Amino acid sequence: MVPKDQDIRQYYMERLAGMLSDADEQLLQSRLRNDPAAKLLWESLEEQNRHLETEAFLERLDPEAELKGVKIKMNNVPAKRLPYWRNIAAAMFVLLIFGLLASRYFSDSEHLPPTASVPVSKKEKEVALVLGDGRSMPIVGKKESSTTELEKETSHPALTELNTLLVPAGKDHRIVLSDGTKVWLNSDSELRFPFLFGGDTREVYLQGEGYFEVVKDRDKPFIVHTENTAIRVLGTKFNVNTYGLIEQTSLVEGRVALTATDGSLLKLEPGYQSSYDPASGLVKRTFQGDNVLSWMKGVYYFHNMPLAEIKDVMERWFDVKVILDRPGLGTYAVSGLLEKERLNEFLDDLKTTSQISHSFSGNVLHLK
Template sequence: MKYTPELIQALIVSEMDNDITPDEKVLLSHILATDSDARRLYQEMHDVLNKPEAAAAMLQLDENVNSQLILDQLGHSKKSRYRKGFGVAVMAMALIGAFVLLNKHKKETIATNQILLSMDNGEVVNLERTDTAIQSGNLSLHNVNKTLKFNGGTGGIGSLSVPAGKFYNLVLSDGTTMMVNSVSKVRFPFQFSGKSREIWVDGEAYIEVAPDIKQPFIVHLPSSEVKVLGTSFNVNTFDGKENVSLITGKVRLVAGQDSVTLSPGKQVNIQTGTLAVSDFKQEQVLSWMKGIYVFDLATMEDVAKILPRWYGVTVVLDPAVRKKMFYGVIDRNQPVNEFLERLKSTEEIDYTLKGNIVTIK
C-alpha cells in the first residue's frame, strides 16, 4: 500500500512531539521499513526540527500564530511540497503549524495505550482500571487477572482493543476462550444467537472453541473466514498476511471462491488471494502466548516488524541489513535495549536507541 506524503509527515511530526499512538508507531515503523523516500524524509525532518532555531519557531507558532495563518501555510505546503527548490525547513515549519492546529481541535479520548472495550451504545470501558466488576445496563463485566468474562447481556456487540506491548484474555458467552496479542482487535456479540457463532479478528489471537455441533463457530478475518465446530487454533493477520494454524480438531477456511480444510499441525497462509498449506512448529507459532517471540532464520526486516508491537518503539532499518538472517528469541519482559545488545553481539549489526526510536544498521 502506498501512503501519502501528508500522512507520513504527520506521523513523523507526531512522533517528534511525543504525541504518537502505539498504532501510529507501528504504521510509521512499517512505512520506514518499506519506503526509502520516507526514510530520507524522516532523516531530513529530524535534522531540521532538532535545530535550536526550529525549536524556537515551534514555540513561537504554538503561542502566537493564529489558526488562519497556519491553515494558509498548510495549504501552500500541500500545493508545492515537492516543487523543486522548496526548502525542507519551510515544509517543516508548515507541518509544525498544522500540527499545533490539529492538536487544538483534537477530541479528548481515553489513552490509546490502554486495553479498551467499546460497546455499540457508545460506552468505552478501560479494562486496566482497578474495578473488577463493571455494570453496563443488564450486562455484567468481570475483569480479573487480565481476563474479561461477562453475563446477562441479551444482545449488542463488543470490541476489544489491545495496544502495543500488552495482551489480554477473553471468555465469550458460550465458554470459548481467547488470548489476544498486542496491536489486535476482536469484535464479538455479548450473546450468540442464530445458526452460527461469529466473531471478527484483526491482529493475532489464540482461540479454543467450545464445542456446539448445532451452532458452528466462524472467525472473520479481513479477507477470509474460518469455520469450526470445536477446536483450538491461532489466527494472525499482521503485515497484510493471514495465517491460520490448527492445533486440535478441524477447521475450514474460506477465502472468496477458494477453501481448504486443515488437520492438526497444518497451517494455511493467505497472500495475494492464494491459499498455501504447510506444516508449522507449534512452539514457534504459539510462543507469543508465553511472552516470547521465536525467530527461526528470520530476516532483520521481520524482526523490525515485531519490535513496535511488543515495545511500542519506532524502528528505522538500514536497507543494507534488511535481509540479514537472525535466529533467536525476543522476551517481552526484558527491556528492548537488552535484546538490541544481544542482537549486536551475535549478528554483527549496530544500533542506536534515542527515546523510542531504534535505528538498526
C-alpha cells in the same frame, strides 16, 4: 445470605438511577449517621463514581441481590406508576448486565515492565472495550471470572451488538466469551464480538493475532472472520495471525474449514497450517507448534528471518518505533528469540552476533 453491606450498595445503585424512595432515603440517612462502617462504604462508593471507576464498583456488587431488590420495588409500586418504574428497572438491568459482562469476561492484561534503558511513553496505553453504541471503557486489572449464563435472563437486542476489544502495542489480553470460548489476543490486535451470540452461528472478527479455544456446539458453528478468510469450526483450538500480507491459521486440535474471499476452500487437520495471500490463495503445510504459539508465553522464535520482519514484532511488543538506519539492513537474516520483557538483552545479542548497534531517541529505536 445477603452481605451486611449489600443494602448500602443497593441504596447507592437506586440513588444513581433515581429509584430511591423517600422512605428508603430516610432509612439510608439514619444508617449513615449511626453506622460508621456504612458511612465509610458510602463515601468510598461516591469517590469511585467521581473517578469513573464504574467497573470496579459493579464487580463488587451481588447482581442477584440487586436484581431481586429491583423486582421487589416494582412489585410494590402502584399500578399508575408502573410504566415509569419498568423503564427505570429495565435501564438498570441492562447497565448492570453490561458492567458485569465487561468485568467478568476479561482477565488481567500483561503489564510489561521495561528494562532500565528502554523509554516509556508518557501517555500510557491500556486495553479498551468500545461498546456497540460507541462508548469506550478501559479494561485495567480485571481478573478472570466464570461466565454467567445471561442468555437465560434477557434477550435485550443491545447485547447482540458487536463490541470491539482493542489491545494496543506492548500489551496482550485474554477474553472469555459468553459461550465459554477463550481467546488470547496478541499485541496490536482487535476482536469484534457480541456480549451474547444470537441466531444460528457464533461469529467474531479478528485483526492482528489471536489463539482460540472454542467451546463445542454442533448446532451453532463458531466463525472467525479476518480480512481475507472465514474460519468455520465447531469446537477446536487454533491460532490466527493476520499481521502481515500473508494470513496464517494454525490448527492445534479439532478441525477447521476456511473460505477465502477469492472463493477457495481448505480444510485443516491438527498439525497443519493454512497460509493465504492474493497471489497463491490458500496453501496447506505443517507447522511447529512451539514456534507459532510461543507468543502466548512472551517469546518469539525466528530462524533466518529478515530484520524488517523482526522490526514489526518489536514495534508491536514494546510500543516503540523502529528505524533501520543502514541501507539493506532490513534484508539481514537473523536467528534467535525475542522475549517481551528483555528488549535490551536482544539488542545486546544483536550487537554481539551481527555487529548491529542501536540507540534510542525518545520512543524511537534506531538500528544501524
